[in-house]
Amino acid sequence: MTRRRRLIACLALGFVGASTGVFAVPVNAQKTSQAKQIGGKFMCMCSCNQVLTQCNHVGCTTSTSMLKELDQGVAHGDSEDVITQAFVQEFGTKVYAEPPKSGLSLVAWSLPSVYLFVGTAIVIFVIFRWRARPAPQIAAAGVRSGISQDKLEQARQRVARETED
Amino acid sequence: MDVFGSFALLLAFVCAVYAFVGGIAAIRTRHPLLVKSARQAGLATCGLIFLATGSLVYLFFSDSYWVAYVVAHSNRDLSTFYKVAALWSGQEGSLLFWSFLLAIYVFSALFAYRNKNGELMPYVGVVLAGVQIFFLTLNNFVASPFKVLATPGANGALDIFTRADGSGLNPLLQYPEMVIHPPNLYSGYTGFTIPFAFALGALLARYPGEKWIHLTRKWTMIAWCFQTMGILLGAHWAYAVLGWGGYWGWDPVENASLLPWLTGTAFLHSVMMQEKRGMMKVWNVWLVFCTFMLCILGTLLTRSGVVSSVHAFAQSSIGDWFVGFLALVLVVCFTAYVKNRDYLKSENQLDSMVSRESSFLFNNLILLVSCIAVLSGTLFPVFSEWFSGSRISVGAPFFNKVNIPIGLLLLFLTGVGPLLAWRKTSTDSLKRNFGWPLVTALVLGVGAFAAGLREFYSLVCLSLCVFVTSTISMEFFRGAKVIRARSGASLVASAVDLTMRNTRRYGGYIVHMGMVLIFVGLAGAAFNRDTQKEMQLGSTLQIGRYNLLLQSFDSKPEKNYTSERMIVEVMREGKPLMMLYPERRFFQTNEQSGTMVAIYSTLRDDLYVVYAGQSPDNQLPVIHAYLNPLVKWIWLGGVIVVLGTIVTLLPNRRAVLAFSRAQEPAVARPLGQTLAPSATLREGHD
Numbered sequence: 039m040t041r042r043r044r045l046i047a048c049l050a051l052g053f054v055g056a057s058t059g060v061f062a063v064p065v066n067a068q069k070t071s072q073a074k075q076i077g078g079k080f081m082c083m084c085s086c087n088q089v090l091t092q093c094n095h096v097g098c099t100t101s102t103s104m105l106k107e108l109d110q111g112v113a114h115g116d117s118e119d120v121i122t123q124a125f126v127q128e129f130g131t132k133v134y135a136e137p138p139k140s141g142l143s144l145v146a147w148s149l150p151s152v153y154l155f156v157g158t159a160i161v162i163f164v165i166f167r168w169r170a171r172p173a174p175q176i177a178a179a180g181v182r183s184g185i186s187q188d189k190l191e192q193a194r195q196r197v198a199r200e201t202e203d
Numbered sequence: 204m205d206v207f208g209s210f211a212l213l214l215a216f217v218c219a220v221y222a223f224v225g226g227i228a229a230i231r232t233r234h235p236l237l238v239k240s241a242r243q244a245g246l247a248t249c250g251l252i253f254l255a256t257g258s259l260v261y262l263f264f265s266d267s268y269w270v271a272y273v274v275a276h277s278n279r280d281l282s283t284f285y286k287v288a289a290l291w292s293g294q295e296g297s298l299l300f301w302s303f304l305l306a307i308y309v310f311s312a313l314f315a316y317r318n319k320n321g322e323l324m325p326y327v328g329v330v331l332a333g334v335q336i337f338f339l340t341l342n343n344f345v346a347s348p349f350k351v352l353a354t355p356g357a358n359g360a361l362d363i364f365t366r367a368d369g370s371g372l373n374p375l376l377q378y379p380e381m382v383i384h385p386p387n388l389y390s391g392y393t394g395f396t397i398p399f400a401f402a403l404g405a406l407l408a409r410y411p412g413e414k415w416i417h418l419t420r421k422w423t424m425i426a427w428c429f430q431t432m433g434i435l436l437g438a439h440w441a442y443a444v445l446g447w448g449g450y451w452g453w454d455p456v457e458n459a460s461l462l463p464w465l466t467g468t469a470f471l472h473s474v475m476m477q478e479k480r481g482m483m484k485v486w487n488v489w490l491v492f493c494t495f496m497l498c499i500l501g502t503l504l505t506r507s508g509v510v511s512s513v514h515a516f517a518q519s520s521i522g523d524w525f526v527g528f529l530a531l532v533l534v535v536c537f538t539a540y541v542k543n544r545d546y547l548k549s550e551n552q553l554d555s556m557v558s559r560e561s562s563f564l565f566n567n568l569i570l571l572v573s574c575i576a577v578l579s580g581t582l583f584p585v586f587s588e589w590f591s592g593s594r595i596s597v598g599a600p601f602f603n604k605v606n607i608p609i610g611l612l613l614l615f616l617t618g619v620g621p622l623l624a625w626r627k628t629s630t631d632s633l634k635r636n637f638g639w640p641l642v643t644a645l646v647l648g649v650g651a652f653a654a655g656l657r658e659f660y661s662l663v664c665l666s667l668c669v670f671v672t673s674t675i676s677m678e679f680f681r682g683a684k685v686i687r688a689r690s691g692a693s694l695v696a697s698a699v700d701l702t703m704r705n706t707r708r709y710g711g712y713i714v715h716m717g718m719v720l721i722f723v724g725l726a727g728a729a730f731n732r733d734t735q736k737e738m739q740l741g742s743t744l745q746i747g748r749y750n751l752l753l754q755s756f757d758s759k760p761e762k763n764y765t766s767e768r769m770i771v772e773v774m775r776e777g778k779p780l781m782m783l784y785p786e787r788r789f790f791q792t793n794e795q796s797g798t799m800v801a802i803y804s805t806l807r808d809d810l811y812v813v814y815a816g817q818s819p820d821n822q823l824p825v826i827h828a829y830l831n832p833l834v835k836w837i838w839l840g841g842v843i844v845v846l847g848t849i850v851t852l853l854p855n856r857r858a859v860l861a862f863s864r865a866q867e868p869a870v871a872r873p874l875g876q877t878l879a880p881s882a883t884l885r886e887g888h889d
Contacts, residue, residue: 081596087454089599092447132584135598142591146583150576150605157568165561168482168553 073112076121077105081135089135205270208258209349212299215251216339218244219332226329238325242313245328248335249310256303259296259348263289268366272296272348278371278792280763288382289372294506294521295348297385301502302338304386305393309335312397312422320418326404334396337528345521371763374790374797380440388433388460392498394426395463398470399495402488406539409546416474416487421852423474423491427467428848434460435841446798446813448733448829450837453602458581459501462574466494469570472620476563477549479625484547485540486567492536497574499529504581555627562620569616573609577602607660611667614722617715618671622678640673664726668719675712675719682709703856713847720840727808727833735815737823738769747830749803749810750774751783756824764788764797769814769824773803785814785826808832 074091082093084100090108093101104125111121125133137143225241228234259272263286268274276289276296291297309331316324342348356362375381398419405415437460442450451457470490476482507522540547553560580597587595622636648666656662683697690697702709736744738753745751755770768786772779783801790797803810811829818825 081598088447088452092449130593132594132596134596136601137595137597142587143595146580146597146601149579150572153572153575157572161564161568165553165556165564
């Protein structure tokens with residue numbers, strides 16, 4: 039192992055050490071209560087557009103009463119489903135912090151994946167198409183597209199004349 | 204002064220209309236006088252907007268409480284600092300401020316190119332005037348900031364009356380960052396108008412498409428830089444003011460600022476494909492069009508009340524105007540494209556799947572997917588209401604789940620893309636460039652896992668951060684080593700020299716490094732924790748390695764508000780560390796409250812302390828403490844991104860000296876012996 043490689047290895051190990059130091063705390067050391075976990079799935083209805091457990095507007099009476107209701111449900115031993123249904127009945131579907139994975143909301147969940155897959159397919163298609171394209175075909179592209187190569191070249195020369203950086 | 208301001212705005216509108224119509228006539232007739240007069244009208248429009256904006260600022264400073272906008276957003280006790288911010292704190296003023304910033308850009312562009320690009324500039328001028336007409340229409344006829352307070356008098360005429368004092372500025376806006384965050388963000392939004400105008404102008408003028416890219420690169424970089432700063436300053440403002448312990452809540456208005464940033468970033472990357480290989484001309488034109496349209500859409504979302512947001516302006520009918528303008532822009536762009544698309548024909552050819560070109564394609568794909576995912580998530584509540592009659596909220600948990608994997612893919616490409624060669628990357632090159640970075644990243648990942656880190660995304664994110672850092676460091680190291688061998692300078696001086704020789708390439712790396720730091724900070728969010736407690740004097744609260752001791756609790760009147768504050772001593776490992784003063788301010792003029800969070804920030808974590816009011820049961824002060832790891836890295840990353848962007852804007856320093864030294868007999872060596880093949884090839888690349 040050369041001196042440089044040893045140095046890099048030491049640096050890498052040092053970085054690992056430093057990083058693990060940062061994260062040495064057990065991940066679940068501050069495990070939230072059930073109420074906090076369920077509350078993270080609702081929006082505060084004060085129209086602040088924040089998650090219920092994160093709404094910290096001074097004097098926000100809405101989040102206070104919602105959290106109180108949530109705590110009462112948990113203390114009563116209600117399951118998450120029961121609490122959720124109670125909130126939806128009271129505030130409507132807009133109380134969800136994330137759309138439920140059913141019905142119309144499924145569209146919201148599936149769209150990003152659809153974008154990614156369709157986009158990837160298009161990019162791969164484009165790459166293969168461009169790879170298969172021989173140089174003469176590219177040169178002739180201008181002619182096929184309704185504008186002659188001469189005309190395109192003239193336009194390019196015009197631009198070079200007229201524009202300056 | 205209100206009459207002066209109104210008149211200046213009206214005259215600006217007339218000049219903008221002349222610049223638009225005169226510009227079209229100039230394009231048709233090619234008469235030099237018409238061309239000149241249209242340009243002068245464009246410059247005059249800007250000058251008049253400057254005067255109108257100056258008038259409104261003067262009205263704020265002179266406490267002119269007969270002007271409705273001044274009454275609604277200022278009061279006598281408001282500090283001078285915030286009277287400036289009051290200019291953009293409401294709908295009318297912020298629209299005038301938008302026109303003002305746009306005018307700075309338009310003036311700069313028209314002035315800078317007054318004797319250049321004679322064929323293109325009339326087209327650009329017409330597009331810019333068109334955009335200005337829209338905003339001046341709003342300023343003059345829809346949301347005038349110069350309306351005065353008036354009541355019907357005895358003779359039926361309106362009598363102007365003056366209020367003794369104003370209602371004051373929204374407390375949430377009385378924070379130093381609100382004085383710099385909106386100007387930065389608006390400068391980003393308005394700045395994208397210049398590349399848009401050049402792109403559309405070039406298309407209308409049937410320019411084949413290479414040149415406008417060169418002309419607008421710096422404008423785009425400046426707009427992007429402002430947008431980045433605006434977003435990060437907004438995040439910092441949310442973090443320090445809203446008091447919920449976070450910096451990004453995926454609020455519709457926050458999302459609106461992110462959308463053009465994503466497409467703008469995609470454009471800044473794909474533009475290299477056009478410059479280097481003459482590829483993706485149509486794509487680039489549409490990316491610029493979309494970026495501009497997303498800026499308008501963002502404004503529409505903020506101002507129309509279509510989506511609910513804590514940041515939004517009051518609900519108004521102004522959204523209809525933006526919808527109309529957006530539709531018009533789309534039609535114009537589409538028509539121009541359909542008519543002149545033949546001039547955008549690209550020489551698209553790829554030699555290999557593993558090449559810089561492919562990486563740019565995937566980079567654009569990821570950025571666009573992220574943009575569309577955020578956009579559809581933001582608008583989903585509206586669509587769900589249309590289709591099902593009930594509004595379904597889409598909050599932060601959804602956006603986090605969707606965007607975290609996308610962001611990680613992007614981070615991976617940040618490391619891979621720049622080190623792939625144009626056309627084709629050989630297997631040897633892949634091994635040379637990615638071998639060590641991959642090993643280092645894997646070692647870190649395994650080490651962190653062994654140490655107990657089980658958060659999957661954070662683990663992957665940190666490993667990728669190490670990977671990208673390694674690739675960038677290797678690039679700097681290799682290049683600097685070559686220069687050091689030639690010049691004898693230190694490695695750091697050689698790295699600086701290297702950067703200055705190709706500012707665009709190495710400035711870009713610095714920007715990437717800044718993004719890595721931001722990702723490190725984001726990875727820390729998985730480990731946030733918080734606790735809340737009613738505190739008696741002398742009682743303590745433990746969070747992480749910190750112990751908070753309530754020393755005192757007081758209430759004191761200030762000039763513009765009354766403050767309730769806790770005096771908290773922070774101790775670490777039993778030793779006093781510092782004092783924190785979380786407070787709550789009550790503003791008498793508008794009867795609103797605001798929090799002032801106290802933050803002790805280190806590279807390891809932020810101790811974030813909020814005074815959450817008094818307990819209704821026993822009137823004891825309630826403290827809400829958060830421990831947020833690595834947040835400081837985000838702000839540091841932002842600074843690095845801005846520095847990197849500034850570097851990319853600097854001109855390249857020619858390598859004349861080094862080469863001349865290399866040719867001297869004493870130090871001269873055959874080039875092949877001194878330059879690594881990769882360095883030789885990459886010299887001059889971006």
